[in-house]
Amino acid sequence: MAHGYRTSTWRVALLAAAAWLLPATAGAQDAVPIQRVTCSFSNMLDELRAGLKTGSPAYRKYLLQHIKEAARSMPPGELIAAVEQERDPAVLEALGAALATHAGFTDDTTVLQPLLKRAEQDADPAARAAAVRGLRGTGSVEAMAKNGNAVTYERLIRDPSPEVREAVVGNLVQEDATVYAGHDRTLSETAVNTALASTDPEMAAKLLREVSMEQVGSETVRKITGQLKSENPTLRAASASALGGVPGSESAGATSSLVELYRNEKDPAVRKAALQGIARLGLSSALPTLSSLRGVAPALDPEIAAWETALERGLQEWTLVLREKERIRK
Incomplete structure (x- = not known):
């Protein structure tokens, strides 16, 4: 070529671009012939x-x-x-x-x-x-694997430049949403492994919060659960949110971990994330679990009440439940 x-x-x-460049006030006699x-x-x-x-x-x-x-x-x-x-x-x-x-x-x-x-x-x-x-916006995780994983997001997330780390997170979040619509196990597990490889808690938390976990396997659920003990409260909260989205086969263990987190945690934001994870995992079946947590942190009992009211509406779509709960708490 x-x-x-x-x-x-x-x-x-190119012809169209050239036409755009003609002055808007030029008369026909002044028009430049298109070449x-x-x-x-x-x-x-x-x-x-x-x-x-x-x-x-x-x-x-x-x-x-x-x-x-x-x-x-x-x-x-x-x-x-x-x-x-x-x-x-x-x-x-x-x-x-x-x-x-x-x-x-x-x-x-x-x-x-x-x-x-x-x-x-x-x-x-x-x-x-x-x-x-x-x-x-491409199948980049698969492409990296086909190139022998000589370069991976788990390595790139360790880059000293914040701009590079932000690009890594942006790629994974967008690929999950637009290429796979949250349904690819490899992408989700790569996002978790990338979060765990990161030394930047904010970037790790963003991956855990925003990438779908609905297809991850038991080993990845174990890794996320381990982050509930992180020293960073933002990362603990993000891990609680991530656990709320794991497959139904993992819901019993995830719920138990979130209940334990709520009972032992001191940070209100982390406790709120734990409640949300419990609600998401069980929907209406989570009502008894939520009720059992009343009084553990009295200041958050109104949060529990809001979740109970939203779940009692019988909505089966999580986005609708979340929207209803936020409406109640306004």
Whole structure:
């Protein structure tokens, strides 16, 4: 391909972009004739680079989407070279997303190796974070496994840069929600292992709170339960929330652990998380358990009462129960 790559859709896009640049007040006699142009990958990259710097939000969004669409059928050589050489983090992220799109469309995850290498080894933390974000919204956990797990989120979460750690968490949360809709065991267990590997309690807590646990296995439930004894209250609360979402086969043990946490905990926020976990695990069947906890922490008895009232409504969808409970407590 080299610089001979062409696409009719890209030529149309360039014509449309040129039209947008015409002054709105120009008369027909002043209009600049639209010229047919030849589009190479280098031209596409130049347009992307310029547009990301000076284009409107809508135009930037268009450019990002277009290069991803073009990458589906583009021979990957130039794209890989660009990922290896790019120094602008915003452009690198866009190129990484395009390369990830190509990998998903062709089922050739080996092309992601240069991006994964930069995510872990680039000297610039902004570039490392951009390389990680390039994988967002894709099946990145599976892709890492297919590349031999030479680079994993469990390793990337230890990066000294907060921006990289935030990118890791953002990737896992979004992949859980948009790629698997909370139904992938491997993704969920990777998120737990990544949280446990983290030295940043806030990032670990975010993973435990926001990634679905509905498919995790017994060993992962054990790992989450162990975090109820963390010295960090935010992490204890997040672990309690995570236990509330484990599979039904694990609910008895999880409920017992949460009851013990509530009885022994001193932090009100952690106790509230424990109550929520108990309610979520059992729904209406949790009523006796919740009632048994009245008086343990008298200041939180109104919280228990709110859960009891919400659960007595017989709602079977957790989001509706949670919404009703929050309405009662207002």
